[in-house]
Amino acid sequence: MRWNGGEYNGEEEEMTVKIRFFARFRELLGTDIMTDVAAGTMCTSLVATLAKKNPEGYAAIFDENGAFRDFVILMKNGKRIDIADAAKTLVTDGDEIAVFPPVAGG
């Protein structure tokens, strides 16, 4: 196994993960998206790849430096992931990633 900048360079091993967007993110990007990812994919790159399908959706979730906006809440299989750790959090086959914004109105 060889790593290079967080990307896996060995044999391609397809895995399927599910991404769930909530609230405004859902309006912009849809939800319950099943996607195949290569082994070694990190949480941030997975979400970014999907979010890029709609520039407005991407901009809602990521800042100009490609980092998660600070209010974004990320969950992997029902457990909170600190957004600061998302770039080094691996996704594995069968994972469910949830991405949502708190809603503020009252």
Add this chain to the structure above:
Amino acid sequence: MFSERECERYKRQILLFGDEGQERLKNAHIFIAGAGGLGSPVSLYLAVAGVGTITIVDMDRVDQTNLNRQILHFDRDIGRKKTASAKEKLQAINPDIMIYAIDVKIDEMNAADLIGEADGIVDAMDNYPARYLLNEVAIAKEIPLFHGGIRGFYGQATTIIPGTTPCLKCIFPKPPPKEVFPVIGVTPGIIGVVQANEVIKFLLGRGELLAGRLLIWDGMQAHAEEICVERNPACDACGGMVENTTARKKK
């Protein structure tokens, strides 16, 4: 003790939880922060349930743009203080309870005094800085905070029991950006009623609260789901609190 009128008024719910449960509601004092989209259904349902003392706080006047969702206020109330409008409606819907309507902006200087000896705080605010303030007071007084938030067809709710569940800052450490949020009245209707239901269960000491669970409502899909939320040991609001081993602070 209940008057004959109260016995009749609450007859159908006394079937559910008895005189003892109704007594608990009557002896309770609930603080509702906001008389807007969430505050309207929360206060109306707590009033008709017979929560004995309700304090509701708001600083705004009724605006025409409020009327698609803030069902405490009527067209004829445009320009009136929301507190005056709220007190009139709540007292009219149940004359057997005490309503205190306070026209003030909740800030860090007055929040603890305003909340006083209340048994719980309902978060019916529309911004996170105010919510964080309510969260701090709830932690300091060790009383529950019934959180709700909405946007468009989406809503969220959870019940915060300081020392037991994550606090609002554990769950939402950073606020989303400020905006003029789109909203349809049914969404705060649904979430506000969930909050009122939580208050009633807490006061009765019955059922399972949304404790450690964030309910997420998608009105477009007519789908509710919940996610488990956990305390953040490094939380700057509640991180120092010792775990409260009693499941729920009973009255």
